[in-house]
Amino acid sequence: MSEEFDMYKMICMVAKHRLLHMYDIAFALDKDITSVERILHRLEALGVVSIDGLFVEYIEEVEEGKEDWWIMVSTIDPEYYTQRGFIKVGNVVVAPFSPALAKLVRASDMSFTGTSDAAEKEWYNDYGGLTPIRYMMDAERLLIQAIKTREREGRGDIKLLESACKELKKAVIIAKERYVPPEDELTLDISLEGGFEDVLRLVKRYFRAKELEIIRLVLSKIRSTTPPEQ
Structure with missing residues (x-):
């Protein structure tokens, strides 16, 4: 389960930054680089990222007009999301938008995609800025x-x-x-x-x-x- 959590956090990081050094991903998640590289190659096989040396680029197709953030406005289990890379911003949990995160969203929870200055600021103070x-x-x-x-x-x-x-x-x-x-x-x-x-x-x-x-x-x-x- 820990590897699943890490995988979604990596999706969040690369979806937000678009291009990242592999060392930054390992550092931000406080993980061994070997484990990180293995998970990233899984994401590459799924068509979510492309790897060139130590650089990881987000290549997942995103529908035109989609906004920057998944915003969960109603959930009885915010920890379910924060374990998988979402961050808390006030009374909601948010994550950088990625179609790969859609399967995480539970039918019983209310969410939408949108822009958020508060999420933008908090992201860089959280693991997204490490x-x-x-x-x-x-x-x-x-x-x-x-x-x-x-x-x-x-x-x-x-x-x-x-x-x-x-x-x-x-x-x-x-x-x-x-x-x-x-x-x-x-x-x-x-x-x-x-x-x-x-x-x-x-x-x-x-x-x-x-x-x-x-x-x-x-x-x-x-x-x-x-x-x-x-």
Whole structure:
């Protein structure tokens, strides 16, 4: 049963993020990477996801016009859903929309699909936000954007470098503490004072050190010496 629960949680994660690193899925679910990979290959065979190396893409066909969330507004057993990847938001339980979750919905329960700002916010504070590799890659994109802006426009954008460093720090905190920090906790670890080129060199060194730390921390949590669950 535990593997069934994990499978539905993986569907929720990939349906929401569309493309995820396998390490993030294992980390978010606090599972051994070998077990996660086995379940993901089952989902690939079912046509729910596509796997390319360590990246998992959501490919399930979704009817045009479907909204973002399954929202269970009436159920006598919310735990049935939360065990399978739904999260609690106020008085309801919600999950990212996926046709693969439809079979979970009990006929006696009332549900609909729709948008929800509250669900969107809570998702990233729950297991859906425990994705350090994704945040690390977002930080890399901001860093590359800052470099390209400098090359294209001949000026440096320190604000972009600041955003990149904060996004990377978020990834570090998640990898260390399994906790998604609010924006006001993302103070800078390095000074961004000075000329752009000097600051850029410092930021690149910071990235090299922190990215190695993130990978090391994530791997330490998803690799196990115990046999995977059968």
